[in-house]
Amino acid sequence: MRIGVSNDNYPEKRTIIVDSGMEYINFKNKNLYSYINLVNMKFFRQSKIFLFKPVISSPKRDVDVFHVFNEIAITDRKWVATFETELPRILPPKSGNKDENRAKLQRLSSALTANNCLALIALSGAAYKMEMKLFRDSPELSQTIRDKMVVMHPPQKLYTPVRASRKSATPIHFVFIGKDFYRKGGGEIVRAFDELLTENKIQASQVKVTLIGDLKKTGNYALGKYQDEPTFASETEAMIARHGDIYEHVPSMPNDRVMTLLQKADVGLLPTWAETYGFSVLEMQSCGCPVITTNVRALPEINPIEAGWQVTHELNDDCDYSVSSAQERDRLRRKTIDQLKVIITDIVEKPELITQKANAAIARIRDEHDMEAYQIKLRSLYNQK
Structure with a gap:
């Protein structure tokens, strides 16, 4: 045909x-x-x-x-x-x-x-x-x-048939992938880790964070006319530099290398402000890497809580977040960071959750994709x- x-x-x-x-x-x-x-x-x-x-x-x-x-x-x-x-x-x-x-x-x-x-x-x-x-x-x-x-x-092609229990002595490896760094939630991720480390709720030796994304992509269509001030990006870069012992940042990475990386990583990150679908979530799950996402559009369908973690906010009729003012933008950001901190702390304290959710994610890729x-x-x- x-x-x-x-x-x-x-x-x-x-x-x-x-x-x-x-x-x-x-x-x-x-x-x-x-x-x-x-x-x-x-x-x-x-x-x-x-x-x-x-x-x-x-x-x-x-x-x-x-x-x-x-x-x-x-x-x-x-x-x-x-x-x-x-x-x-x-x-x-x-x-x-x-x-x-x-x-x-x-x-x-x-x-x-x-x-x-x-x-x-x-x-x-x-x-x-x-x-x-x-x-x-x-x-x-x-x-x-x-x-x-x-x-x-x-x-979705399945890359990992089963996720073995992780070695407890190694740092938990988080991976963020998003060309549109700020729209995909990169700024909130960096702030969540910065606050957790500053507050001594986690130690630098317990985590490793790979950031794959363009730090110059500061625009965020989900914010409409209430875009962030330039200081938001400069502060984010300063935080990455301040905690250079946990971060590895690259602007981009070939897909084959990304898939290899995901098969070795522990947790994916996509606390995005807006997403039409979320193909990267499927790729992470197929590698046995459960994901932290928000609840916009299709993400609750492809990342149920048994297979990952969700940062949740109220949605409008289009299953999106409504940003009607700079104050609303900042309120949503604060809630995202607070929820990320709780989730990250829970993962560090109970790393066995990673294996449980990873295998649930693999099963849903096998059954539903x-x-x-x-x-x-x-x-x-x-x-x-």
């Missing part, structure tokens, strides 16, 4: 290009909207349009089904979409009021309800909830879309009449 894709980036490779029994044809350079977006974004400063309109020039390059990620396919061929937020995906206007997108939503919704749209694959239960909320004012349309919806968490089961589900969607 030939599957047409609109790109072959990381999301497509994780959720669509997953079956060696399929032939995948990349239409990135034959997507009309690739060129429309290029012109609109470069010359008119307009937002990206998440549409895919293939140009098929040769019958020999025909496809059986198009499968796109976060896009709507404008075609008379059969198509499927996987999405992590909502469809149609329309970036919020500068006002932040999504209601202004209502006319665009109604105009594009006909493509979702057309017979050649075989399925809408929500990457998580959170994405499913957001999609249903999007059309809650249109009951008939909502039901048609609901009938096409299926939740399919992405597959199995590659073969995922492939079978995709094939059944593609073969619908």
Whole structure:
């Protein structure tokens, strides 16, 4: 079977290009909207349009089904979409009021309800909830879309079949991975360890922390217009330098080295402010490395408390945190740091928790993210009449 894709980036490779029994044809350079977006974004400063309109020039390059990620396919061929937020995906206007997108939503919704749209694959239960909320004012349309919806968490290769008990004499090794260092919670992690060490609640000899991320990535879209002052980043870097005996920091690391590192580490760190899914959590779990996450979007689904640890805050209707002022930003940060301190202290005092949660994480990857089961589900969607 030939599957047409609109790109072959990381999301497509994780959720669509997953079956060696399929032939995948990349239409990135034959997507009309690739060129429309290029012109609109470069010359008119307009937002990206998440549409895919293939140009098929040769019958020999025909496809059986198009499968796109976060896009709507404008075609008379059969198509499927996987999405992590909502469809149609329309970036919020500068006002932040999504209601202004209502006319665009109604105009594009006909493509979702057309017979050649075989399925809408929500990457998580959170994405499913957001999609249903999007059309809650249109009951008939909502039901048609609901009938096409299926939740399919992405597959994940298992790297470690079982986690052995750790050697108690060695420092507990925590690993943070996040190119967007501050949005992913790097600043809060550094402050939590700084306070624990300063308060003598843990000793430097008990922990080791690897930070993989760009310290220059200070922007955080979850904070909106209430971004941190430059001093927040400079203070974070000073804390890392002050406790250089526990930290190893690198701006980036090749994926194969990351996976090797995770198989030797003890605990993963992702106390993120915002996350559309959390693929890195699956990678950590597959290496027998249980993770400390927040509770935004899909994270509670893929990191239940039996398999990891959660920093929890109140969520809005989009399963996100609402930051409506600098005071609210600081309040959420303080609560995150306090919860991180409790979790880290608990892990140091009861390191046997690491093995228990690691093996629970491995079991959930094996049971809930199995590659073969995922492939079978995709094939059944593609073969619908």
